[in-house]
Amino acid sequence: MSEKSWKEVPIGGLIVEPGNSKNYKTGSWRSFKPVWYEDRCIQCLACWNSCPEPSIFVVEGKVTGIDYDFCKGCGICAEVCPEKAHAIEMEPEF
Amino acid sequence: MASLKELAAREQKLAPGHRACAGCIPALTFHQVLRSAPGHVVASCATGCIEVVTTIYPYTAWKIPFIHNAFENSAATISGVEAAYQALKRKGKVTKDIKFIGFGGDGGTYDIGLQSLSGAMERGHDMLYVCYDNEAYMNTGIQRSSATPFAADTKTAPVGKVRKGKKQYPKNLTEIIIAHDVAYAAQASPSFWRDLNKKVEKALSIEGPAFINVLAPCPPGWRFPTEMGIEMGKLAVDTCFWPLYEFENHKRKLTYKPKEKLPLSEWTKHQGRFRHLHQEENKHLLELAQQEVDRRWKELLFLCGEPA
Amino acid sequence: MSKIMGLSGNEAVAHAMRQINPDVAAVYPITPQTELMHQFAEFHSDGLVDTELVLVESEHSAMSATVGAAAAGARAMTATSANGLALMWEIVYIASSLRLPIVMPVVNRALSGPINIHCDHSDTMGARDSGWIQIFSENGQEAYDNAVMAVKISENKTILLPTMVTLDGFILSHTLERVEILEDNEVKKFIGEYHPETSLLDVDKPSTYGALDLQDYYFEHKRQQFEAMGNVLPVIEQVSKEYGKLSGRDYGLIEKYRVDDAERVIILMGSSVGTAKDTVDDLRNAGEKVGLIKIRVYRPFPYNALREALKHVKALAVLDRAISFGTFGGPVFTDVRAMLFGNGVSLPMMNYIYGLGGRDIDKAQIRLAFDSLKDVVKTGKVKKEVNFLGLRD
Known part of the structure; x- marks a missing residue:
């Protein structure tokens, strides 16, 4: 976001673009990344439900992948993924 | 109660791109609470971690109207918003149905904001207040609060050669709010999302003041690995350190009873702030902490009309 | 109506x-x-x-x-x-x-x-x-x-x-x-x-x-x-x-009371203005060229209006109903002085702190303030800037 003059920003420190934090990517914070294996996924949505960002893509009630723009690599999703499925694994970022 | 599929299909009220630490359960708490409120919501939040990480100008993670006023007045602020709603709705200037949720951490709720919360609850505003209790002043760098557990290591009550962390047991805020005879009060945990979801739905459907106290594990503050937050919540509940219960129609009810009550050490052993409790010379402190948990649990069972 | x-x-x-x-x-x-x-x-x-x-x-x-x-x-x-x-x-x-x-x-x-x-x-x-x-x-x-x-x-x-x-x-x-x-x-x-x-x-x-x-x-x-x-x-x-x-009631940022040809003027705010107006009337009846300015709008401070009103004045006293510790006078005095300084108005000024904690102010006290300005008009000098009215010494 380019820096604006005092004449150009809304008064009162108001932010009038709801949810514009989506323009601030936090994915670079990651040192480990979750990798999702679709074939093993049982679509329980536990990962989405436990993700603090959230950075689990859900389309029409189904997990479709991981939003690496925002995922900070905490590993909760892999941790809550049911053992029998084991559909998310943490791997080093580099 | 909504299924996860239904919850995921809802318009999310909080966007990603917030700057909470990796594995932040307070941030997850906000998601779970807000997902449980499908209609229009206006929210406030006390100064603290989540207020900071969601609203660093010029960015906001809030997709609904939101106000942060100060540290100690989230409840008073949202009560003013609710009063405006009542007035403007009566005059026909606002036509939509809107719910009001005030948030605050334990610092902003148990401590500096207690008077403001007590006032709002007593006045009977139609609002829900959610405390995300991460058991210390985490935003300022892990200082003890009245919610901090006994013997926990914090920056203002550190474990040293002579003194071993916090001297006091945590304040029982949920019971203090229940003493206001509010319309609804509960303790919840994002590790038990169904229970939390139900409680938020109930709190918002009942007219009058409602309060939910959510234990929100903090990886850097409690010192556990970032992937362990959900487990930390589960263990807090299964050790009966953080019982899940509710207060409705002047009665308390347990909403979850562990099949097997785990020893407190099952919870403390994963956390750096309790490391000293697991050293031989501090064993007595762990025993004291356990005794207090047992005493409170027994008392709660009695209050809930449960067999001991 | x-x-x-x-x-x-x-x-x-x-x-x-x-x-x-x-x-x-x-x-x-x-x-x-x-x-x-x-x-x-x-x-x-x-x-x-x-x-x-x-x-x-x-x-x-x-x-x-x-x-x-x-x-x-x-x-x-x-x-x-x-x-x-x-x-x-x-x-x-x-x-x-x-x-x-x-x-x-x-x-x-x-x-x-x-x-x-x-x-x-x-x-x-x-x-x-x-x-x-x-x-x-x-x-x-x-x-x-x-x-x-x-x-x-x-x-x-x-x-x-x-x-x-x-x-x-x-x-x-x-x-x-x-x-x-x-x-x-x-x-x-x-x-x-x-x-x-x-x-x-x-x-x-x-x-x-x-x-x-x-x-x-x-x-x-x-x-x-x-x-x-x-x-x-x-x-x-x-x-x-x-x-x-x-x-039918007109208000300015300030109110000037018998200021137009006044040599000695006091500035004050609030309820004491009424007493001060009576004092001005008394002194005017005795032939003294005195007047007062009431500040109605204090923030923002009405610089231009005050500057204009004070142009011809020879000596000024500012009456403050508040004290400011560690500065050189009450808040209104400090504001007025700062406003005049550097604006080409060289006006000798006194400050009177009065009425703290509800201490009554009467015409005799206000008269004292006007009287002390006589010497200032004569010499162009202020002996003591910050003074107290109605205080037991």
Whole structure:
């Protein structure tokens, strides 16, 4: 976001673009990344439900992948993924 | 109660791109609470971690109207918003149905904001207040609060050669709010999302003041690995350190009873702030902490009309 | 058509509030403001206002709830005094920073300690840098008029800043006076409907209020507040003119009383102005060229009007009903001196601190101030800048 003059920003420190934090990517914070294996996924949505960002893509009630723009690599999703499925694994970022 | 599929299909009220630490359960708490409120919501939040990480100008993670006023007045602020709603709705200037949720951490709720919360609850505003209790002043760098557990290591009550962390047991805020005879009060945990979801739905459907106290594990503050937050919540509940219960129609009810009550050490052993409790010379402190948990649990069972 | 009533200052302002009919009012008692809200609560209980009353547990919550209500698009008011204002302090700054046009009557009282319930201006003086407009009242009539005008001033789109309307504790708040009040519908029409551009209740256009504003934009937002304050004086003049047409009572930013050919002038604010006017009359009858200037609008400070009014004056005394420790005089004195310095006006000035903690001021004291200026006119020099009136030495 380019820096604006005092004449150009809304008064009162108001932010009038709801949810514009989506323009601030936090994915670079990651040192480990979750990798999702679709074939093993049982679509329980536990990962989405436990993700603090959230950075689990859900389309029409189904997990479709991981939003690496925002995922900070905490590993909760892999941790809550049911053992029998084991559909998310943490791997080093580099 | 909504299924996860239904919850995921809802318009999310909080966007990603917030700057909470990796594995932040307070941030997850906000998601779970807000997902449980499908209609229009206006929210406030006390100064603290989540207020900071969601609203660093010029960015906001809030997709609904939101106000942060100060540290100690989230409840008073949202009560003013609710009063405006009542007035403007009566005059026909606002036509939509809107719910009001005030948030605050334990610092902003148990401590500096207690008077403001007590006032709002007593006045009977139609609002829900959610405390995300991460058991210390985490935003300022892990200082003890009245919610901090006994013997926990914090920056203002550190474990040293002579003194071993916090001297006091945590304040029982949920019971203090229940003493206001509010319309609804509960303790919840994002590790038990169904229970939390139900409680938020109930709190918002009942007219009058409602309060939910959510234990929100903090990886850097409690010192556990970032992937362990959900487990930390589960263990807090299964050790009966953080019982899940509710207060409705002047009665308390347990909403979850562990099949097997785990020893407190099952919870403390994963956390750096309790490391000293697991050293031989501090064993007595762990025993004291356990005794207090047992005493409170027994008392709660009695209050809930449960067999001991 | 106005109505003449016998009202105390508190009652007069309560009537203004009844006619403003705010959407939300936060109520908390403190002497000497208490009866203002008693009266308003009575109006509320009798169904004379549509206001949602929030009966808070402290002044801190009073201002917090008022901020919440104002951010929600309501016309919101509260009232306080002294220690109550001090307890609100943090939120007083937040109200102006969020650009919420709240109107708050403040019944001036000494700010502890030791605790005292009587009038001086130390409470609102502390808030002079808080980004609020401050309008002082000489009597109950002005308190009423100022409260009505304040709504229109604060809500002006080029301003959007909160206003404190002050009246001296007990001296005005508890004294029965003849007050003319406008018809209810005249006030309603004068202040108009409030239509904020953003509001928390506008769920289709969600806004975030009170974001964390760091190095990259905080300064810009302060500059905006500075700009808005700069817009205030002409708007007050305009609103006062409109109000004058409606009520027959004209107000300037300052009021000059027998100043035009005066050599010796005093400046003061609030209820003591009445006593000082009588003193001026007495001295004028004795052939002395004296006059007084009442500052009505204290924030923003009416620099140009004052500078213009003081052009021909030979000696000036500023009477402060507040003390400022560690500076070279009371707050009004310091402001006036700073305003004159560097503007080519070389005017010898004295400062008199008076009336702290409700100490009465009478004509003899004010006369003393005028008398001490005689020597200043003669010599062009001030022997002692900061002096005290009515203090036992």
